[in-house]
Structures are given as C-alpha cells and as structure tokens.
Amino acid sequence: MKVLFVYPRFQRHADSNPELRAFVPMKEYLGSPSLGIASVAAMTPPGWEIEFRDDRVLDAARPTDADVVALSFFTPAATRALELADWFRAQGKPVVAGGIFPTMMPAEVVPHVDAVVLGEGEAVWAQVLDDAVHKRLQPVYGPVICDLDSLPPPRTDLYFSAEGPDFHPDDYPLQVSRGCPMTCVACALPGTMGNKLRAFPMQHIQAQLDLMEAHGKRANLTEDTGWFTTTAAGRRMGQLFDQIAERGRTMTISYVGISMPMILAAGDRWLSRAKAAGVDMFYLVGGFDPITTRAFTGQDDKALGRAFEAVRKAQDHGIEPYTSFMLGNDDDDAGTVDRMLEFSDRAALRKAEFAIFTPYPNTPSWHRLMAEDRILTRRWERYNDANVVFRPARMSVEELHEGYLRLWKEFYQARPDVWQMSEVERTIQF
Ligand code: B12
Numbered sequence: 001m002k003v004l005f006v007y008p009r010f011q012r013h014a015d016s017n018p019e020l021r022a023f024v025p026m027k028e029y030l031g032s033p034s035l036g037i038a039s040v041a042a043m044t045p046p047g048w049e050i051e052f053r054d055d056r057v058l059d060a061a062r063p064t065d066a067d068v069v070a071l072s073f074f075t076p077a078a079t080r081a082l083e084l085a086d087w088f089r090a091q092g093k094p095v096v097a098g099g100i101f102p103t104m105m106p107a108e109v110v111p112h113v114d115a116v117v118l119g120e121g122e123a124v125w126a127q128v129l130d131d132a133v134h135k136r137l138q139p140v141y142g143p144v145i146c147d148l149d150s151l152p153p154p155r156t157d158l159y160f161s162a163e164g165p166d167f168h169p170d171d172y173p174l175q176v177s178r179g180c181p182m183t184c185v186a187c188a189l190p191g192t193m194g195n196k197l198r199a200f201p202m203q204h205i206q207a208q209l210d211l212m213e214a215h216g217k218r219a220n221l222t223e224d225t226g227w228f229t230t231t232a233a234g235r236r237m238g239q240l241f242d243q244i245a246e247r248g249r250t251m252t253i254s255y256v257g258i259s260m261p262m263i264l265a266a267g268d269r270w271l272s273r274a275k276a277a278g279v280d281m282f283y284l285v286g287g288f289d290p291i292t293t294r295a296f297t298g299q300d301d302k303a304l305g306r307a308f309e310a311v312r313k314a315q316d317h318g319i320e321p322y323t324s325f326m327l328g329n330d331d332d333d334a335g336t337v338d339r340m341l342e343f344s345d346r347a348a349l350r351k352a353e354f355a356i357f358t359p360y361p362n363t364p365s366w367h368r369l370m371a372e373d374r375i376l377t378r379r380w381e382r383y384n385d386a387n388v389v390f391r392p393a394r395m396s397v398e399e400l401h402e403g404y405l406r407l408w409k410e411f412y413q414a415r416p417d418v419w420q421m422s423e424v425e426r427t428i429q430f
C-alpha cells in the first residue's frame with residue numbers, strides 16, 4: 001500500500017507583489033514545509049510506502065500509483081489544495097485533508113475530499129488509512145488533541161529528500177510544545193492545537209535535533225506554540241539551551257521565534273544561555289502582542305519605549321532581532337509606516353519583514369470583521385499577509401497596500417548590503 005503526501009503551493013510576498021523582487025530574495029521566503037506532513041507520516045503503520053511531493057518545487061498534479069492522497073495545508077495554500085483535491089479525485093484516488101485550514105474551515109473542504117481530519121492528525125492516522133483501504137472513509141475525523149508523550153519524532157527526513165538544486169531551505173521547524181494559553185485575536189493556534197500548553201518530552205526534542213544534525217541541517221524553534229508563556233516553559237527552554245551548549249551543538253539552531261514581551265520577560269541569564277547555545281538570531285514576531293500593536297500608532301510612547309528596550313536587550317546579548325512588522329491593525333494609520341521606518345533606523349535593525357494584517361478564517365478577528373461586514377474576499381490564496389483582504393479602520397485599502405510596499409522598499413533601499421543579491425536572484429522564480 002502507498003500513501004502520497006502533498007504540500008500544496010502558496011504565494012509569498014514577492015509572488016503576490018513582483019515589484020518586491022528588487023528588495024527581497026525569493027528564496028528567503030520559500031521556507032521548509034510545515035511539520036504537519038512529517039508528523040503524520042511518522043504515524044504511518046509499517047508496510048505502507050510513503051511518497052512526498054512539494055507542489056512549490058514541482059507541480060504535484062501528476063499521475064500516481066498511490067492508494068491514498070493526503071493533503072496538508074494552511075490558509076494561503078487552501079485554493080491550490082482544493083484544486084489538487086479535485087484533480088486527484090478525478091484520477092480516482094481517495095483524498096484526505098488535514099492542517100490548519102481544514103481544521104478551521106471544514107465546511108469549505110468537505111465537498112472536495114473524501115475525509116477531513118480536524119486538529120492533530122497523528123491519533124487517527126492509522127484508522128484513516130485502514131478506512132481508506134476498506135473504502136469506508138468517514139467525511140470527518142476528530143477534532144483530536146494528542147498526548148505528546150506518545151508521539152514519535154516527525155519524519156523531517158522526507159523533506160530533506162525532496163530538496164533539489166533550486167530548493168534547499170536553510171533550516172527546518174522544530175516544535176518544543178503545542179497549544180497556547182494566550183488569546184491573540186488574529187491567531188489560529190489556540191483553535192487548532194488547543195489552549196493548554198503541552199510540552200514535548202526532552203528526548204523527543206533531542207531526537208529531532210539528532211536527525212537535523214545527522215543531515216547537516218539547522219532547526220528553527222517556532223514561536224507560535226507558546227513555549228514561553230509560562231515560567232515553567234521558559235525554564236525548560238533554558239535547560240534545552242544548556243543541553244545544546246553542553247553537547248557542542250552550537251550550530252544546530254538557526255533562530256528562535258519570539259515576541260517583544262517575551263524578550264522583556266526573559267532574564268539576562270536566559271538570554272546568555274540562548275547565545276551560548278548558538279542562537280544568533282531571534283525571529284521577532286510583531287503585530288499580535290500589546291507592545292507592537294501600540295508602539296507605532298503615534299498614541300502610545302510607553303509602548304514605543306518598550307519596543308526599543310526589547311530590541312536593545314536582544315542586541316546587547318549579541319542576538320540579532322530579525323523583526324516582523326505587521327501593518328493594518330485597527331489603530332494603525334498612514335503615519336504608521338513612517339513610524340516603523342524611523343523605529344527601524346533608530347533601533348539599528350539590520351533585517352526585517354513586513355506583513356499586512358490578515359483575518360485568518362475562524363479566528364476571533366475573522367468573526368469580528370465578518371460581523372462588521374469588513375471582509376472583502378474569500379479567495380484564500382490572497383490570505384498570505386501580502387494582500388489586503390479586509391477593509392482597514394483608519395486607512396483605505398490602497399493606502400494599506402502601498403504602505404506595506406513602501407516599508408519593504410525603503411527599509412531595504414537604506415540597507416543595500418543586507419542581502420547580497422545577484423541580478424539572477426533578484427528575478428529568479430523558485
Ligand atoms: C514553519 C511555519 C511557516 C513556514 C512553512 C509554512 C507552513 N506553515 O506551512 C513558512 C516560513 C514558509 C511560513 C510562512 C508563512 N506563515 Co507560517 N508558520 C509556521 C509555523 C511557525 C510552524 C508550522 C508548523 O510546522 N507547525 C507544526 C505542525 C505539526 O502543525 P500543523 O501543520 O498544524 O500539523 C498538525 C495538524 O494540523 C494536522 N495536520 C496537518 N497536516 C495534515 C495532513 C493530514 C493528512 C492529516 C491527517 C493531519 C494533518 O496534524 C499535524 C500534527 O498534529 C506556524 C505556527 C505553528 N506553530 O503551527 C506558522 C503559521 C502556520 N504561519 C502562518 C502564517 C500566517 C504565515 C504567513 C502567511 C505569514 C507570516 N508572516 O508568517 C507566511 C506565508 C507566506 C508569505 N506571505 O510569504 C499562520 C497561519 C494562519 C492560518 N490560519 O493559516 C501560523 C499558524 C502562525 C500564526 N500564529 O498565525 N510559515
């Protein structure tokens with residue numbers, strides 16, 4: 001028996017806005033696939049052959065001898081995923097879907113597939129395959145929240161083997177926990193993985209690191225799983241850093257996802273331990289937390305002061321804050337763009353990315369904007385933080401989009417040395 005896992009393609013910043021190619025190397029935003037397929041594949045029963053297709057690298061709509069096709073997708077990839085589901089079903093293949101979008105919007109997916117898996121797929125995966133073989137797939141499985149102690153390490157090696165000359169990500173995601181007790185209104189995570197923080201056992205994390213190291217890969221620790229939302233979780237991360245440093249693995253972590261409140265809450269010792277473990281960069285996510293949603297509105301000098309403090313604290317510990325700015329929260333106005341650029345200069349930021357606020361389906365933000373009749377489109381491929389899909393509160397749609405383009409342009413025009421891009425890189429399509 002054989003299962004084909006497919007990771008459908010989605011548009012990145014410069015795909016949606018080709019003028020950005022002059023400033024952003026396309027490969028910077030290709031990234032590894034999410035861990036969804038690797039995690040579920042690890043629960044595939046013995047005797048099953050596994051094939052993996054990354055539709056971003058090579059069109060996945062090709063004939064297959066697989067008995068089941070399994071799609072994994074988040075919202076930006078949903079349009080393509082449903083197209084692929086239709087295509088494979090037209091070839092007579094049973095199609096199963098899982099991931100953030102199927103979990104948040106099952107009614108959109110059910111008509112295109114034979115089964116939708118809600119939530120964490122590992123617990124029902126063997127059952128789904130068995131039902132597929134016996135032609136008794138149910139339309140919906142789950143929602144399920146897994147016991148993390150029982151899970152094998154994800155089969156990230158499937159992704160390594162799909163790399164090619166034009167596609168070899170610098171790093172791969174590593175999960176240290178799942179679920180999040182916070183309630184950021186634009187986040188899908190509490191809705192898909194629950195609002196209780198569950199930690200992976202240390203040996204599970206070590207096994208993931210072993211696999212990366214054995215293949216010469218680096219790991220990035222995802223910010224979104226709430227790993228630092230409790231003191232105990234922060235302490236565990238400190239222990240992980242110590243173990244990495246002790247085992248001399250200081251090249252294993254490429255960056256750690258984090259937010260400004262998390263940096264401010266971290267003690268100097270914690271930051272020094274991160275640095276000693278080889279963490280040279282934070283992926284500093286903005287736009288969700290109370291500091292970055294207020295700092296650039298022109299109305300909250302205290303939040304702005306805290307933002308400077310957070311960036312300086314990382315820099316003082318020798319960790320570069322690669323800052324992700326989000327434009328389009330309800331308190332942002334046209335002046336926010338200048339405030340973000342001025343902040344970047346004064347804080348001596350070297351690298352940043354810019355995103356347009358996006359109300360992801362079935363999140364609290366989505367429900368509020370629906371109720372206010374401010375959702376402009378349900379074309380899911382446009383839900384990628386690079387298009388305006390809602391009516392902003394204090395800007396026009398055009399002002400928001402132009403402000404986003406100006407952020408990328410003016411930030412990198414002032415820093416021509418950050419990405420040493422050749423002419424080929426400026427134009428190449430990965
Ligand atoms: C790594 C990562 C990326 C990678 C890979 C892309 C991806 N996610 O597919 C890259 C860097 C490319 C990326 C890009 C983006 N990302 Co991103 N990313 C993540 C991150 C940090 C980790 C993903 C991951 O590996 N999760 C762990 C796996 C195990 O979880 P999972 O995929 O949900 O899989 C489980 C279940 O869903 C299910 N399942 C999944 N697939 C399948 C398949 C089957 C068959 C079955 C049965 C079950 C199943 O079982 C799995 C195991 O339990 C998440 C946050 C997070 N913690 O999830 C954000 C996240 C997915 N990203 C998000 C966003 C918004 C983006 C961007 C659009 C914008 C941005 N600024 O980041 C860009 C996209 C493009 C652009 N404009 O350039 C949002 C998604 C919102 C949504 N509702 O869809 C998230 C949730 C962050 C957040 N908190 O808002 N991202």
Ligand code: SF4
Nearest residue numbers: 180182184187189224
């Ligand atoms: S953005 Fe991060 S902290 Fe906020 S709910 Fe999502 S995972 Fe939790």
